[in-house]
Amino acid sequence: MREKVIKILEDIRADIDFNHLTQKLIDDEMLDSFDIISIVGELNEAFDVDISVDELLPENFNTPDAMVELITKLQQE
Amino acid sequence: MTFVSAVFGVFFIGISILYFCVKREYRWIVLLFGSYFFYWMSSKSLTVVLLFMTIVTFAVGKIIDARNQKSAAYLKEHGELQSGERKAYKNNCKKINTRILILGILLDLSILLFLKYFNFFSDNINELLGWFKIPAGVPTLGLLVPIGLSFYTLQAIAYMTDVYRGKYRADRNFFQFMLFMSYFPQIVQGPIARHDHLAKQLYEGHDFDYQRCTFGLQLALWGLIKKLVIADRLAVPVNMIFNNYGNYSGLVVLLAAFGYGLQVYADFSGGMDLVRGLSQILGIELQLNFKQPYFAKSIEEFWRRWHITLGAWMKDYVFYPLSLSKISGSIGKKTRKIFGNNIGKKIPSFIAMFIVYFLVGFWHGPEWKYIAYGIWNGIFIMSGILLEEFYSNTKKKLGIQEERYSWKAFQTFRTIVLCSVGRFFSRADNLLAAFLMIASTLKGFSNIAFLVDRTLINLGLDTADWVVLCIMLLIMLGVDTAHEKGIKIRQAIAGQGIVFRWLIYYAAIFAVIIFGMYGSGYDSASFIYQQF
Known part of the structure; x- marks a missing residue:
């Protein structure tokens, strides 16, 4: 799942090396709100989940692992 | 009864004394009594509109909440279900809940649309028919809009949607919910309250x-x-x-x-x-509704500081649902391919933003000038985002140092001027008058x-x-x-x-x-x- 998430992220922001992050994606403003909206759309489609407005929190999108965790949680619900 | 009147002063003193005199657990009843009394004094028989919306909203919240609980219990009981079966069950429940939510929103919204906007639509339809020499077919009605309708309708929609999203449980006590919908200080012109922020404060009772x-x-x-x-x-x-x-x-x-x-x-x-x-x-x-808007350095920031609860409502219940919808996702995919990631990713949000500012304008009143007012603001916000890179490069070329006070003062001044021009639309008698006034500012400007x-x-x-x-x-x-x-x-x-x-x-x-x-x-x- 992680690879798939990384692939989606790279398609949207090719300029960021998501495998070797030294900063947090949201807290350190590496991604903007338009990126997040695109990412959520792609993740929803790729993993058949429904990321809601209430889940649009920095901690859910700060790292690829946080996104994987969010998707796993939504799939298990 | 209005806030700026001696009658209201006497009313508030009376309610306050009563509030602090009765037992803590009954204090919300004083507020409920006071709120309905206040509303009745202001709107008389139109109070029935508030009551109807309260009943609809409470019922929809209850039904969705009960269904949410039932489906959660079912899934807990049937832990043996395969992931595909669980998903199918959840999707089915969600589909029905969505229908109930849409029905609730339509019921609430139809009251607002009918009472506040019917004549706008009928006038425009008749105008359009007139262009084709067809006699006016839609009547104009003498409708009265109850006080605060535009505000409590949004509050009701937010409540039902939050319950649907599982953000919180539905209110259990109808009479307490009546208070949430009618709380007299905020029913007239907001702030547009959220249930998870206001309800508990209203129900629990406070000491002096x-x-x-x-x-x-x-x-x-x-x-x-x-x-x-x-x-x-x-x-x-x-x-x-x-x-x-x-x-x-x-x-x-x-x-x-x-x-x-x-x-x-x-x-x-x-x-x-x-x-x-x-x-x-x-x-x-x-909730806070203003945060020094005249210190904003862009129109986008101005709207984050002005009528905050309306902006937050639009963000949570219009902008994000539209931006995160499947249609928006597929539009984004196509636009990213056509225009590249940088521009393409912004287009779905721009569509959602345009709708938001259109609605913000239209929410202010059933007139084209208000729609123009919303769109005026929306256009500047969108162009600011779209031209961000261009502005940034230009600033570099001109050697502008953003941390300088002079630059910040210029940004604030520019925002105030743009907002002021936008005010022509919201205040002028009509759209034509707004344009004429804007044009007239250029005549002898330096005089x-x-x-x-x-x-x-x-x-x-x-x-x-x-x-x-x-x-x-x-x-x-x-x-x-x-x-x-x-x-x-x-x-x-x-x-x-x-x-x-x-x-x-x-x-x-x-x-x-x-x-x-x-x-x-x-x-x-x-x-x-x-x-x-």
Whole structure:
């Protein structure tokens, strides 16, 4: 799942090396709100989940692992 | 009954005494009784609209919540289900819940659309038919809009949607929910409350607290000053120019729009200070609706500081649902391919943003000028985002240092000018008048003779009034500057000696009594946003 998430992220922001992050994606403003909206759309489609407005929190999108965790949680619900 | 009236003062004192005298667990009943009494005094038989919306919203919330609980219990009981089966079950439940939610929203929204917008639609349809020489077919109805309808409809939609999203459980007590929907300080013009912020505060009951009471009174008094001394005084020259715009041109017309912006700010934020202050006396903290908007450095920031609860509502219940929808996702995919990631990713959000600002404008009133007002703001926000890189490169080329005060002052000035021009749309009699006024500002723009001839005096305020107005505007600027710097004025006053404290209190009370605009010709009773 992680690879798939990384692939989606790279398609949207090719300029960021998501495998070797030294900063947090949201807290350190590496991604903007338009990126997040695109990412959520792609993740929803790729993993058949429904990321809601209430889940649009920095901690859910700060790292690829946080996104994987969010998707796993939504799939298990 | 309106907030700025002696009757309301007596009513509020009575409610407050009763509130603190009865047992804690019954205090919400006092508020409910007071809220319905207040609403009945203001809207008479139209109270039935509020009651109907309350019943619909409560019922929809209850049904969705019960279904959410039932499906969660079912899934817990049937842990053996395969992931595909669980998903199918969940999707089925969600589909039905979505239908119930849409039905609830349509029921609530249809009341607003019918009472507030029916004549707008009928006029426009008839106009359109007229173009094709077809006689008017849709009647115009003499409809009355109940006070606060635009505000509590949004509150109801937010509640049902939040329950649907599982953000919180539905209210269990119908009568308490009646209070949430009708709480008298905020029903007239907001702030647009969220159930998870307000409901518990309303239901739990609060004891009397002397310091909270004095802080609340101070805030309410400051709200009255903004409303009666500043807004109602500014209204005189502003109305004079807007109502006779053919007689004026150049800078004075632009200043009228700027003045109207300040008038609305003093009126609306004053109203908010008043109701927040009164609520604080009862121990109930209403949401902040303004954060020094005139310090904004862009229109986008202005809207984050102005009517915050409406902006937040639009973000949570229109912008994100649209941006995160499947259609938006597929549009984004296509636009990223066509225009590249940088521009393409923004297009779905721009579509959602355009809809949001269209709705913000239309929410203000059933007129094209309000739609233009919303779109005016939306266009500048979108162009700011779209041209961000261009602006950034230009700034680099020109050697502009963004941290310099001069640049920040320019940004603030630019925002104020753009917002002021936008005010032509919201205040002018109609869309055509707004365009004519904007065009007339360019005629003799550099002529500043009006500052020294009798133009200002002929706008309805005498010299003393202008002096009072200027001093009060400076005080308002000072208060906003202090807030911007994080200074807590009421705490600072509380830390002063008794003489100084009471000097300020008396000055504030006398400012309202002596400098407030009363009497015939001044409609001090109503707030501008009350009509929206």
